[in-house]
Amino acid sequence: MLRIILALIAGSLFGAGLMLSGMTDTAKVQGWLDIFGHWDPTLGFVMGGALLPMALAWRLAEGRKPAAGGSFPALPRAGPDRRLILGSILFGAGWGLAGFCPGPAMASLSYNGWQGALFLSAMACGMIAAPRISRHLDRRAANA
Amino acid sequence: METDWIQGLAGGVLIGLGGAVYLLGNGRIMGASGILGGLLDGSGRSSAKERLAFIAGVIVMPLLIGLSAGSPATHATSNAAILIAAGVLVGLGTRMANGCTSGHGVCGVSRLSLRGITATAAFMLAGILTVAILRQVLGAI
Numbered sequence: 001m002l003r004i005i006l007a008l009i010a011g012s013l014f015g016a017g018l019m020l021s022g023m024t025d026t027a028k029v030q031g032w033l034d035i036f037g038h039w040d041p042t043l044g045f046v047m048g049g050a051l052l053p054m055a056l057a058w059r060l061a062e063g064r065k066p067a068a069g070g071s072f073p074a075l076p077r078a079g080p081d082r083r084l085i086l087g088s089i090l091f092g093a094g095w096g097l098a099g100f101c102p103g104p105a106m107a108s109l110s111y112n113g114w115q116g117a118l119f120l121s122a123m124a125c126g127m128i129a130a131p132r133i134s135r136h137l138d139r140r141a142a143n144a
Numbered sequence: 145m146e147t148d149w150i151q152g153l154a155g156g157v158l159i160g161l162g163g164a165v166y167l168l169g170n171g172r173i174m175g176a177s178g179i180l181g182g183l184l185d186g187s188g189r190s191s192a193k194e195r196l197a198f199i200a201g202v203i204v205m206p207l208l209i210g211l212s213a214g215s216p217a218t219h220a221t222s223n224a225a226i227l228i229a230a231g232v233l234v235g236l237g238t239r240m241a242n243g244c245t246s247g248h249g250v251c252g253v254s255r256l257s258l259r260g261i262t263a264t265a266a267f268m269l270a271g272i273l274t275v276a277i278l279r280q281v282l283g284a285i
Contacts (some may be wrong), residue, residue: 006169007194011201012161014174014246019206019216021155027219033275035270038240042152046248049156050163054254057164066171073173075255080262087168087240088248088263092270094233097280098226099219102238103176106199110220115220115247119231126180128234130212134240 003068018107021046026099033096082141083134163251170194175247176202177238185239237267 022028022042031040061072095101099110108116124143163174172191179195183189188195210216221227238244241263243252248267252260278284 003170004197006165008201009195010162010166010169010174011198012199012205013158013165013201014176015202015205016209017155017158017160017162018202019155019209020158021152022216023155024206025216025218026221027217030275033271034201034279035272036276037279040148042148045149045152046156046159049153049158050160050250051254053157053160053164054167054250057167058255059159060164060168064168066167067169068171070171072167072171075253075257076259078259080259084259084263085266086243087237087242088266089237089270090233090274091241091244092235092267093274094235095245095267096271096274097233098221098230100230100234101176102180102234103202103246105234106176106180106202108220109203111210111215112218112220115222115227116218118224119203119220119227119234121190122181122228122231123235124184124231126232126237127166127177127184127239128235129232130181130236130239131185131187133236135269 006068014103015049015107018104021049023101024104024108024112029099029101029104030096081135159246159250160254163246163254167197167251173247173251174198175243175251177235177244178247181235181239196261230243 004030018024023046028040031038032043034040040127066072098119105116105120105123109120166172166174179188179198183192183195241248243260243263245267248260248263253264
């Protein structure tokens with residue numbers, strides 16, 4: 001039960017933050033990416049503001065256990081690989097194209113009408129297809 | 145317009161606090177794509193309840209704020225083909241890369257994770273390039 005309550009609190013803070021910060025405004029997001037045009041630096045403040053409590057949280061996590069039990073996620077031992085970079089490039093292209101990333105896409109379901117719902121549905125399809133495509137790429141890489 | 149950065153900073157702190165609660169409370173990385181994607185492809189079945197609770201918060205909180213303070217402008221395109229193409233790219237890419245703006249960008253970078261920093265640099269560059277092509281070359285959006 002504690003895990004569920006904490007997840008609900010975390011999600012609520014995240015949702016409120018996305019809305020207040022302007023991350024749910026696709027024009028603002030595209031303005032942040034538009035460094036060769038009318039650059040809007042607002043999202044830099046969003047990123048900076050989010051990194052502060054998170055960096056502190058990683059510090060606090062050292063030598064402790066999570067409140068609801070279990071353990072903290074280990075830092076991945078593997079470095080960046082092809083799948084990480086290729087996936088991030090595909091994500092960035094989609095992010096720039098419509099100005100939605102996954103968190104704000106979920107948050108926008110509440111008030112963004114059919115556009116948010118259509119984007120979210122397409123995103124869900126991509127997420128369901130991803131493991132199959134990843135396996136296919138792995139097989140091709142192994143055979144090459 | 146002058147208060148945009150204050151709102152951005154305050155909203156950012158709330159996002160970071162959400163990540164801090166999820167990490168220190170449940171021992172998990174707050175990544176929007178991972179939490180949703182794990183539900184959709186079945187890989188997160190054992191933690192389905194807390195994933196659903198998180199998503200409920202993400203959706204309901206903006207709804208409550210919107211009802212009391214009014215919904216903010218969103219400016220989403222009404223071009224269905226762009227929305228679908230962008231959605232598929234975001235869904236596919238974030239699952240392949242195991243993270244998005246929240247997981248890699250906020251939680252990974254704040255931990256100085258090399259994978260998180262690399263992913264963030266890659267999606268930022270791809271996003272900048274996409275917007276540059278759309279606006280400067282094609283004259284769209």
